[in-house]
Amino acid sequence: MNKILWKILVILGLAAPFIVYPVFMMKLLCFALFASAFNLLLGYAGLLSFGHAAFFGGASYVTGYLVKNSGLTPELGILGGTLFAALLGYLVGSLAIRRQGIYFAMVTLALAQIVYFIALKAPFTGGEDGLQGIPRGRLFGMLDLGQIYSIGGSPVALNLYYFIFALFCLGFWIIYRTINSPFGQVLKAIRENEPRAVSLGYKVERFKLMAFVISAALAGMAGSMKSLVFQLASLTDVSWHTSGEVVLMTLLGGVGTVLGPLVGAFTVVTLQSELSSVGSWITVIIGVTFVVCVLLFRRGFVGELGRLLKKSL
Amino acid sequence: MSDHILETKNLSKEFKGFTAVSAVNLQIRRGHIHALIGPNGAGKTTVFNLLTKFITPTSGSIHYNGTDITGEKSADIALRGIVRSFQISAVFPNLTPRENVRLALQRPLGISYHFWKSDVILQQLNGRVMELLEDVGLADYADEITGELAYGRKRALEIATTLALDPELMLLDEPTQGMGVEDVDKITALVKKVSANRTILMVEHNLKVVATLADRITVLQRGAILAEGPYAEVSQDPLVLEAYMGSTHA
Known part of the structure; x- marks a missing residue:
């Protein structure tokens, strides 16, 4: 590109x-990475996961616990959260890829x-309160x-911001590389025509499982980052x-496009923060926005733009 | 090695009491173009699906080059050198023809799980890709979107993709189905051309194509073999005439 x-x-x-307000910007980056990781699975492997919060949230608990209770440094906390999400992704993926479509979801x-x-019942997650006061620590x-x-005149956690930004770039680069790799080519083939991919000799279950684990790990990384930010x-x-x-963000921005999830995440997070004053009406407004967008541009913002420019974005 | 590249012994498939394929003993000779014909619902496509394990046989066995492959998975059968095409054209519609063929070529490189490598590495295959596309007359369409190509071109692309794997045994499911007369002749010539050095088993409705191409023919009816032999012989068989060709040739 x-x-x-x-x-x-x-x-x-x-x-x-x-x-802009740095905490808001960091939240954007976390969700943008989360949506991009999700898009790797939905947009490029054609798998609709409806449980990606488990990786995002699971990893944020693990990072929180490691940093707060075990006193690990933040980079190790994030590594721990990411590895946990990868392992959880392997377990969930192994079961889920045996089914297709709605059953997979x-x-x-x-x-x-x-x-x-x-997370609600275990002794180490803080139940309804969650894990609070997670220290940001020393890198x-x-x-x-x-x-x-x-x-x-306003206080800014500049070190944290650049750490989060660097992690975002790393995660996003991994996704970009995966999409544009020999592996990514096979994923696209499976998405397009699974029986044909099988008849060419590809063991599609392995490819799907690998894509699932990569996606889960990066969704976890996004969750880990978020637990440090907030x-x-x-x-x-x-x-x-x-x-x-995350499904909403990805569809809104454009599923199967590299930049779509970023645009989608930015849109949803911005709407949520700008409209926070209207209270619970916010879900209605976002819901209506979503319906209108899906009706008007089915491919999402970036998808439609890419079609106009005849380019894949 | 034996004369027969592929052999089935009493291959059967039942779907809840309905016998789709019943005790089929196929023997495909190495180097032949073998046609499988029969009226609609005779079980031809089911036989294909059984041979490539897209469905599992109820009983019987499949032997490829003397090895029993009945228990193997679809992808493993493809790795052994049996590659199939599909009745409805099997292409990757949102990719370009170049990428379609390249996907078949990239597998033997052994880098298909390498998600950390750039796909620039696949450009080393471009020369071979273009050769294959030229063989089927698609060189000018290499970078179009496959889904927008004409039907006949999609079928040609499918054959190019299958050929890219250099299969020892190629299974073609109705390669000329739904094509205009011109395209039928082109595909017939193409199949003839690619049959050198390999064995082809094809399901085909168009008897003219079968008469031109096939060394040997098996006629299926209601899941069982009705007759087998060269075209000249089979086409005179009274049973076959009655069951299948009656309306066409009588």
């Missing part, structure tokens, strides 16, 4: 904490509900992520609402 576009995006990302939803139940034991700088791991992160939200 266009290299200039990438450069502009990176520069915007680097400059963002000086322009139902299996992932059911297993994610089990994770939700564990590699040295750089203080909690350090506050004053920019234009210093909180809560039941919301593992609830089926979050699973639904």
